[in-house]
Amino acid sequence: MTIPVSSGPEHDDEQSLPEQYRVRLAKRDRMLAEGREPYPVAVPITHTIGQVRAAHPDLEPGAETDDVVGVAGRVVHLRNTGKLCFVTLADGAGERLQVMLSLAEVGEESLDSFKADVDLGDHLFAHGKVISSRRGELSVFADTWQLAAKALRPLPTLHKESSEETRVRQRYLDLIARPAAREMVRVRSAVVRSIRSELHERGFLEVETPILQTQHGGAAARPFVTHMNAYDIDLYMRIAPELFLKRAVVGGIERVFELNRIFRNEGADSTHSPEFAMLEAYQAYGDYMSIANLTRELVQAAALAAFGTTEVTLADGTSYDVGGEWPQLDMYTATSEAMGMTISPETPLDQLMAHADAAGLQINPAHVIPGKVAEELFEHHVGDHLWEPTFVMHYPVDNSPLVRAHRSRPGVVEKWDLYVRGFELGTGYSELVDPVVQRERFEAQALLAAKGDHDAMRVDEDFLEAMEHGMPPMGGMGMGLDRLLMALTGLGIRETILFPLVKPR
């Protein structure tokens, strides 16, 4: 990538460039012309800003040390008092260190070119003694300095937060300007790391399964479709890793998980992103209860890893505790209590529809089956109001085609959904392992698909064949990582994703 000297991107005439861009471009050109490198390949750093700060936690005002260091960072403040300049450098973690450049120490030529060349936003290298200023600010008293990288565009004002749009379109600016944006990255990384290590400690193996699939499945969702030229076939981007992870369990990987990206061709709003990160884990000889415990432990460990406590404080200042045991609600019982009348798996469709009408719910015509309507009633009357972590158990069989029937109760399956702060954070099953029943469930789904339900699954012969070779009983769970971050921070999904999809301008 080479940008021709004296011209900016997509601008033929310099007049159309912002003034500050032209000024900085001219500085770059002048440096090159005078034999100074605006983008050196390396600068001789000896310490990070954090290391310098850590080595001198409480230097007396005016103190000098014999420590000579080379540091670099982004220029976030510039103050020029004539024969003495103060620069504040910031590193990626937001740690700051002052550099002082005096006429006496660096000489006139060097100080003049510093004033002429260096702007806010540039990356700067400085070499010199570690001292404390008269006001007690830890500083590097420079004997030499060098530009590490010239910025052509000005830094946004650091005293105000970026606008909502800049935050999502230019996250790098958000990260520079807003500590909370950097904190989100730290929290997310801590949570991911915690989940992985907790699972590894319990003997789970992490695997990677196909993202490009010839047949999508494992969830009720509409996929992205793409095309492979070499084979001239359409491929689907996965909506869930479930069917491949279960194949792995058939093959003897008895504790397996995957933590990676899922794609769903649905709306984008403050709780939905077309691509998002999901954890799925399967445990042979476990069931929906053992996997519920695992899920609770993962969430609690994640909170501890990120915040050092299970008491979670959200962006709006409210807090709640994810520690301890979590309540379990029976879906039909809780819904019946909230509605003041009894519904059950035996309640006929027309009665359920009457309840839905009474509640003002509009049911998608493709979803007019008893189980879906009952679930809609649950979400409206109960789910939306569940704030503390709660397992909702025993869903209708109709829309849970991969879950086994409850061992003793007719009409429901051994499934839970985990609700936090009014949304669904995760789900867990006693997985269906009978290939004959699985085939019947797929066929029922295919019928729905034929009736126009884009979310319905298809008959997956390859998966059925794997099952037919003997799938051990197992518990399985899935949890949206972005949603976990939302639950732990109280932020919208686009704040939890570093670079969310944004429509082109």
Added chain:
RNA sequence: GGGCCUCUAGCUCAACUGGCAGAGCAGCGGACUUUUAAUCCGUGGGUUGUGGGUUCGAGCCCCACGGGGCCCA
């Protein structure tokens, strides 16, 4: 998909009832050897998201379109 809010200088935002488009920071020129968003003097910078319309006159009112945010489905 529906509703509400929003889009103005590089950034963050003002602009009364429709009447000369402004501020802070950033920039440019100058002064200053201990500043902390330094201070002081001087100064440049605008296709008000896009396209139409109403009007003597539109950042402001109307219509359409686009982007972002929030709420609902």
